[in-house]
Amino acid sequence: MSDIGSLAESHTVQSPAHVEYGSGATAELESFASARDAEAALIVTDGNLAESGVIDGPRAHLEAAGVDVTTYDGVAPEPKLSMVEEAAAAAESVDLIVGVGGGSSMDTAKFAAALAATDRPVRALLGMDNVPAPTGPLALVPTTAGTGSEVTHIGVFADEREGGVKRVAFSPHLFADLAAVDPDLTATMPPGVAAATGLDALTHAVESYVSLLRTPYTDTLARRAVELVAENLRPAVTQGTANDTARARMSLAATLAGQAFANSGLGAVHALTYPLGMECDLGHGLANGVLLPHVMRYNVPAEVDRFADLADLLGVDRRPGESDRAFADRSVEAVFDLLEDVNVPTSIAPFGAFDRETFERFADVAFEHSEHNIERNPRAMDREDVIGVFAAAERGRES
Incomplete structure (x- = not known):
C-alpha cells in the first residue's frame, strides 16, 4: 500500500451535518422536520420518480411530522439553471427542501435552496464560494448509487444562455443538513x-x-x-x-x-x-x-x-x-x-x-x-x- 501521507499535517474535512445510512434511513426525515418545527416542505425530484411512487416514502415520513408537502418534479438529466429557478420559486413558502433522486435532482435541490435564501440572481451564485450564506434546511435522499451528490458541496448545471455550457457552483453552504442514504430506494434502477x-x-x-x-x-x-x-x-x-x-x-x-x-x-x-x-x-x-x-x-x-x-x-x-x-x-x-x-x-x-x-x-x-x-x-x-x-x-x- 502506498504511503497515505503525513498524519502530522493538518487537513480540513468538509461534510454534511448529518449522514444517515442504511435500509429505512429515509425515516430520519420525520425527526429532521420535527426538530425544525417545519410546516411545509418541497420535494425536488424528476417526473419519473414522482410518477413511479419512489418519492412516496420520503413524503410519508415528512407528513408523519405534520408537514404539508408539495413537489417540484421538473428536473431532467443534466439539469438546467432554469430548473433551479423554477424549484426556488416553488420553495418560496416552505420551511425545508428535500432533494430526492439522482445527482440531477439533488444538485437542483441544493442550488434551489441557495437561490431561495438570497435575493441574488442564479448566475451570481455560480463559481467558487459565491453562495453568500447558509441555505434553509436541506435534506438529500439519493435513489441511485453513484453521484455522491448527497454528501458534496458542488452542483453542475447547463446554462441555456450559453448554449448549454455546463456551469459549476462550489460552496460549503451547499452541503446538506441531512443526507439520508437508503439503499432500498435504489431497487428500481434499471x-x-x-x-x-x-x-x-x-x-x-x-x-x-x-x-x-x-x-x-x-x-x-x-x-x-x-x-x-x-x-x-x-x-x-x-x-x-x-x-x-x-x-x-x-x-x-x-x-x-x-x-x-x-x-x-x-x-x-x-x-x-x-x-x-x-x-x-x-x-x-x-x-x-x-x-x-x-x-x-x-x-x-x-x-x-x-x-x-x-x-x-x-x-x-x-x-x-x-x-x-x-x-x-x-x-x-x-x-x-x-x-x-x-x-x-x-x-x-x-x-x-x-x-x-x-x-x-x-x-x-x-x-x-x-x-x-x-x-x-x-x-x-x-x-x-x-x-x-x-x-x-x-x-x-x-x-
Whole structure:
C-alpha cells in the first residue's frame, strides 16, 4: 500500500451535518422536520420518480411530522439553471427542501435552496464560494448509487444562455443538513442506470485516490469505495433486486466516494467528460466510465505505486515476480473488464463521429471550463495530451 501521507499535517474535512445510512434511513426525515418545527416542505425530484411512487416514502415520513408537502418534479438529466429557478420559486413558502433522486435532482435541490435564501440572481451564485450564506434546511435522499451528490458541496448545471455550457457552483453552504442514504430506494434502477452510476462512483474514488489534493482521510474513503465497487457492481447490475446486498454496498460506495472527492478534488476524467457529455448528449456517469480507463492509462507513469494499489483493490491477482509498473498497468485492464461485464463501451466511438478538429475543440472546452480538474490530475496535461487521450479513447481498449 502506498504511503497515505503525513498524519502530522493538518487537513480540513468538509461534510454534511448529518449522514444517515442504511435500509429505512429515509425515516430520519420525520425527526429532521420535527426538530425544525417545519410546516411545509418541497420535494425536488424528476417526473419519473414522482410518477413511479419512489418519492412516496420520503413524503410519508415528512407528513408523519405534520408537514404539508408539495413537489417540484421538473428536473431532467443534466439539469438546467432554469430548473433551479423554477424549484426556488416553488420553495418560496416552505420551511425545508428535500432533494430526492439522482445527482440531477439533488444538485437542483441544493442550488434551489441557495437561490431561495438570497435575493441574488442564479448566475451570481455560480463559481467558487459565491453562495453568500447558509441555505434553509436541506435534506438529500439519493435513489441511485453513484453521484455522491448527497454528501458534496458542488452542483453542475447547463446554462441555456450559453448554449448549454455546463456551469459549476462550489460552496460549503451547499452541503446538506441531512443526507439520508437508503439503499432500498435504489431497487428500481434499471441495469443501465445501475452500471453508469456505479462507474461514476468508481471514477470519483479513483480520481480522489490519485488527486494531487488527496489526504489520509480521503485515501481511506477512496480505497474502500474502490473495493466495494469492484466486489458489487457486477451483481448489482446483473442481478438487480435479487441481490439487495450488492445494491446496498453500492450505495455505501457512492457515498464514501462522494465524501472522498468533496475533500480531495477530482482529475482529468471529469475535465474530459465535460465536452464529451455536452457534444454527444451522454449522461455524466456513462461518460466518466468510458473515459476512466483511458485517463488511468495516461496517469499510471506518474503514480505507479498508487495504481498498483488500485489493481489490488480492484481484485487483480499479482503474478510472481511482476513489477510494480506491470501490476499498475493491470489496474487499467481491470476497469476495462468491468466496463465490458456491465455492458458499457470501452471506446467513445459508438457515441459519435470524431476527428482531430473535434478533439481540439474538446480540449479547448476542457481547459476553459474544467481546468481546476486538470490541475489536480497526478500527471501534467497540456492541450496535446488531452487530444491524445481522446484519440486513444476513440480507438478503444487495444489502443
